[in-house]
Amino acid sequence: MIWRLSLLACLAIATPAAATTMNFDFGNNGRQTNVPGWNNVVHDNGSPSPTLFVVFDDTGVAVPGVTLEETDEFYIVGQPSQGGSESPAGDAAGLPVDATDDYYFGHSGAFGGGDDNPTGGFKLTGLDQNLAYDFLFFSSRTGVNDNRETAFSVTGSNVGSGLTATSNNDSEVLTISGIMPDANSEIAISVSAGPNNDNGNGFYYVNLMQVSTAVPEPASGLLIALSGGLTALRRRR
Structure with missing residues (x-):
């Protein structure tokens, strides 16, 4: 009986935690993604985005302690336009059009009454330091004939980065995986123009972001528990 209880305890410890996904739509007040499981990041004219003190996962349940805070302003004079993808396909297939169509953007030098903001950024706080986080970004600006490549950098206790071809993009997404929160349980995201x-x-543009917790591999203790349990059973018999 004792070995059975020990085995059950080891199995409980070894069972992987369920993954959590958080979806964020950046952009226009008039085109929010009003479906369960999406967090809308918008701003009033002339004001930066307010901190999202309640962040929901993809099932519509609040994620305890997690917030999203803008730390480096994007363009905030007037509403962002809705010039992103209206036809997500390929790796972007299934993403809601309300999220792929609008965006936050920034620029080098003064533009449209806005000051120079060659980088824009935000951070997630209240994350679990025992988990790694995977990021997916979608960046799209259609109807253009130049290269508006966008660079993303994600920084916690480790760093990941990547580039995405934003111009007329309907299908490309950027994934940055395995980022661990820093000592303050935070991960920072920076967006800027890419080198090309x-x-x-x-x-540069960010239309949406998905953040998922990586599911840990089953602990090696599972094998140990099974081995030990079988050994105890043989001895008993």
Whole structure:
């Protein structure tokens, strides 16, 4: 009886935790993603995005302690336009059009009444330091004939980065995986123009972000528990 209880305890410890996914739609007040499981990041004219003190997962349940805070302003003079993808396909298939169509953007030098903001950024706080987080970004600006490549950098206790071809993009997504929160349980995201961006204003974009917790591999204790349990059973018999 004792070995059975011990085996059950080891199995409980070894069972992987369920993954959690958080979806964020950046952009226009008039085109929010009003379906369960999406968090809308918008701003009033002339004001930065307010901190999201309640963040929901993809089932519509609040994730305890997690917030999203803008730390480096994007363009905030007027509402962002809705010039992103209306036809997500390929790796972006299944993403809601309300999220792929609008965006936050920034620029190098003054533009449209806005000051120079060659980088834009935000951070997630209240994350679990025992988990790794995987990021998916979608960046799209359609109806253009130049290169508006966008760069993303994700920083916790480790760093990941990547580039995405934003111009007329309907299908490409960028994934950055395995980022661990820092000592403050935070992960910071920075967005900027990529090295191949040849737009005169250096426009860069973030339409949406998905953040998922990586599911841990089953603990080696599972095998140990099974081995030990079988050994105890043989001895008993």
